[in-house]
Amino acid sequence: MLDLADELCRWCDEGRDFAVATVVAVRGSAPRPPGASLAVDADGAVIGSVSGGCVEGAVYDLCREALESGTPVLERFGYSDEDAFAVGLTCGGVIDVLVTPVPATAGDRPVLAAALRAAARGESAALTRVAAGPAGLLGRALLVLADGGRDGTLGGPAALDATAAAETAALLDTGRTGTVDVGGDGARCGEPVTLLVESSVPPPRMIVFGAVDFAAALATAGKFLGYHVTVCDARPVFATAGRFPGADEVVVAWPHRYLDSQDLDPRTVLCVLTHDAKFDVPLLERALRLPVAYVGAMGSRRTHEDRLARLREAGLTEAELARLRSPIGLDLGARTPEETALSITAEIVATRRGGTGAPLTGAGVPIHRAGRGAPPLRGGVLSRRTG
Template identity: 45%
Template structure:
């Protein structure tokens, strides 16, 4: 949904209601993951996609009906063997889509969520999709009070003065709900390392070149953005107020909206912050007042974590191509080189951060996590060895280094001499990329990107014509 938020924010600011369809569950060979979204706005304008074209027509009509009625709808689409012309997924999978109306009156916190996503601040949106709670009700959860909505932007807070009996009953939770501050290990296991999002269902389980001149310079950022801020977790907030309409805040800093009862808000807030720390997206299940180990209420947690980082070392032509494709894939890209004659913003795509510093020194002072991609293209031992010594000892999803097989063998020997273990050395993808027969910098960048994607999702790199079974395994 991140891609369509600018259009949604424009409609919302104009006070124009729109229908927002979100994929909340998938099975088998479904073409899109949970969180994929499509919206129908004023003048029947459509943005986004939930299936790559298979069921968009049906979802379009459904969204129009939801805008007119104001009642959220949950629909499942799949392939019909009996009637191949029926509305469904020709790929053979199945998707479940929640469609709800969004406007300042329906969802007062939407503007704050859109602003956070646009600014790269982490936020999770929890939405009721089924059960004895208001379908389509939302609760926006930020990691802490400082990153949450300001009082001016949270118009929903004004609606929090009137409680219904359900909210009052939620003030006293059972022991299971009180245990919500610590999520179970199954929930934490729901996001695969290196993923932007991981879908989940059930009870807290995820579904899931030669170098140029050697002129060197001191540290300095030439252009771009600041360091990444990793989302953290926080304890569950105290009980607050809620209304049946879901328009009130949960009475805690860093939270806006309500799912209908205080107990449910408290339990979901705790889980949402845990999922946000993982960048995970998926379903969780609760009792009407947030009771654990109950199935009555299904809630979809959609996490918007900051984009993962791609760190490219060596400001050569290959780096420009890799940076361009990294930006296209949604990474926040930084290019670093110690030579200011090469590390200039004009040689790289707009939006790419360019840093002049010794690579190993820069890496040692920056933040990486299990989603970070590190591409070492310096192709020079005096840069490569200390840089890889640092990289292989820190969290990262991918660490690739350019060079011939001879260069790789020599580099590996130097790293072993520096004290790296066999386990640490096994993380190195070198020579970098998949065997595509690439020649140009752009083709090499495609090769590198293909390896990153394959490693991220467990692909083999084998042509699909040589494989059998589902194309999108679940």
């Protein structure tokens, strides 16, 4: 739901009745991860996607039905070789989808609206909903904030809210979205319940060092991928906002000093495009010792070898040097700044998502990386739909 925060905030402000379908769990090959949502309002307007097209029509109908009945439902969609034209995932996977009606009079609507507003503002917050369990709890919502505050209730024993808040805070701390099983086995929080936790955290950072023409294209590509993009260069004549309209900010500072001043998280990517030793070496000496997601540096293979020698002299270990992606980017035969930006961002995606960068044709590797297995369907289920 939080992936549609901007538009759903507007729907809430306009007092619209709507229903939201959210992917709860994925098994096998599926196009969208847990947390992906599709929403339908009372007039039939639709936003978002849960499957990239495979089951959108059936999910749309479920949203309309949920709006009429006022009852949340949990639906499983899978593939059937017997009828390839039936409703289902033609890619062969299985997804569970939670459909929640959110009329203007819904008791949980203020909680959902608060979560949507926090996500739209780019704040750290997590929305937890009952995805499986007793039918009376299905879809109930709890909002957990980064400062420990919370709002709403899941409607079960008091211990359920406390357990859910603790589990949610743990996922929020890492910026993860996923399901958590709680309760059962005599636990104080009652019957077994599966919770869907959707985390909303500020966008990851991309810091591009070097105010060169390649940086302008990379800033635009990084913004397209959802990064908060900073361009940093020590030369004020080149580091101007007008030269980098795709960046969120342009900073004039020595790169290593700017890096020293930043509080970075493990999602951060650092792209060094200066290919000038007086900037590169002190910057990379620090960058390669930080717990960031990616460090890449531009330059020829000769520049790379010279850079490695200088970094060894500065005391970096072979393990630290192995983290450096240089020459930066994948081998796409890129020539223009835009093509080079594509090669760099492709390598960033492959590094962060565990891809190989190899062509999928004939590769024999999964197109969609395996996610958490779909939990058993419990409570509020209409049927299993296959295609």
